[in-house]
Amino acid sequence: MLNFTIRRLVLAVPTLLFISLVIFLLLELAPGDPMAQVPLTVPPEVKEKMREALGLGQPMHIRFWKWIVQFFWIEPQVLIDHMFGTTFSEGDLRVISWQTRSPVMDIVVQRIPQTLWVVGTAYVVAILIALPIGIYSAYRQYSWFDQMGTFVSMVGFSVPPFFSGVLVIVIFSVQLGWFPSIYDTTHVVNSWDSFVVQLKQMIMPVMVLALQITAQLSRFMRASMLDNLNQDYVRTARAKGLSEYTVVMVHVLRNSMIPVVTVIALGIPAIFGGAIITEQVFKVNGIGQLLIGAIQANDLPMVQTLTFIFAVLIVLFNLIADVLYGILDPRIRYD
């Protein structure tokens, strides 16, 4: 198992390098000029100097190598410095955003908590809703509850977040006026009242994100439960005289959770991507909105770093899912 994990970790390195190369090459083709907004009165030689200051003067492979060094070597040092007060990264050049001229990672670190709050809460809420629905609809297959669950999850699949988000804004904040339509990230929770405000502004984005995840997870949970409910060990458990609750909630559930846990792990990076749209709808200033803003402003270092962070998340959680599968299911040990 350890062997397998190490092998996968080693394999992840070329994958990530390839992905970073793809992203880099894609952005290399960008027709936009970062100097486009500089006034025309600035003479061309000065512009050339400014380009060089942005690191644009060198050939492609050198810039790619520099970006890799900055991202994988200098940025972790900055993190260590920040945590332990050391001075490893002093004087090193970091990845600089063209929009703000400040290090990209600093801005990303500012934005990540908002995304994590909304996305994380949505994921937890979705899991808490989806698992019972999946279990019960498998246990009572083809009952009205199961049919309803099928329909609701079909709707959850089909209604895109940019529609469901706008719809809940129309209903709950324009018509009913219950919740604010814009997520205020500067809001500080320090009393019960401010906690209620925070709760109110989180309900809509969380529900919109959770609807989609619930739809997928509950179907998966149901299918996994159905696969197990008819197996021999369940009959054995019943024949031993165990209570129905023990049979379903202990024997069947624990076995059905194996694939579901891996799906939960696999879904985490996907919802970071999906959160881009939800963040845009509710004006949450998380990393998704940062990415859209950077794309519109032609801020290539920022786009590159953010896209790569998304890629790292995907590779990392794929790895976690694979390892989890091996740990949870003794039949699969990859050796």
Next chain:
Amino acid sequence: MTDTDKSDTLIPDEGLAAASTAVPGAGAMEELATPPRSQWRDVWDQFKTHKGAMVGAILFLFIVAGVYLGPYLWSIDPTQIDIRSRNQGPSWAHPFGTDQLGRDILARMMSGGQTSVSVGITAMLLALFLGSFIGVLAGFFKRLDGPLMRLTDLFLALPLLPLLLVMMLLFREPLSAAFGLERGIFILIVCAIGITSWMPTARIVRGDVLAIKEREFVLAARSIGTSNSQIITRHILPNVLSPIMVSATLGIATAIITESALSFLGLGFPPDFPTWGRLLFDGVDYLQQYPERVFWPGLAISLTVLSVNYLGDGLRDALDPRIRGR
């Protein structure tokens, strides 16, 4: 029959599908007495019993017909500006009302739907072609299996939505210059969606090809000297048609949603060239005064995707011989 109906999950998953066991046909004895029936007749009979799928199929056909044939009945030009009758509510002259420039929303919905549906279908065809091609190659030729599947894994590890956005940003100008604004962006969106969504199809097709390749009829074909390309086109492809068809329906759904998402983020089609996603995006600005402007395009997207999903669900059941004939 027994419990073979448990594979009606929406998530294509190799692990679960492998666990469900094939049940030898208990009804084979009665089958012999009746005259032989064609396979597609069986599929159709099974498909008809799935109510959701029938409703979905009819709804999808209705939407497609409405979008393509509707403009012949409702002949108002979607781009005609009538500034004096702007922001009108529903009336007989404009059943869905008019927008901020006095353009008829029903006509815009139809022309937007044409774009959305054509993008969905074309992108699905491209993804399907790529996916089946790579899947068949990887499954059939052992030497290509490793590299092609690694490639698929790499593509699956790419962050798709951010990359799509970046692609839209980068290639919008050159392609619109080369093919004209609308056609250029159409090609760009179709290619972008097609290139980023072939991976699930490739994996499913590869799995099926791997299994079929070992069957006796392929061996028989090979022993009479059939060439590889003929084995693939005559014997393998017809047998992997059902997973391809199922992923085709799901492909339409995801392509329509992706296109609308791009338009919604302002990186899709230009504003004077409506699609459902773009109409939704434009409607958000008038959310407080005219919420119906957001509602109609969103409803159209959701209904189309819902009907296609149900269609795919029924198709999956109908094409699965373990379920069929129950």
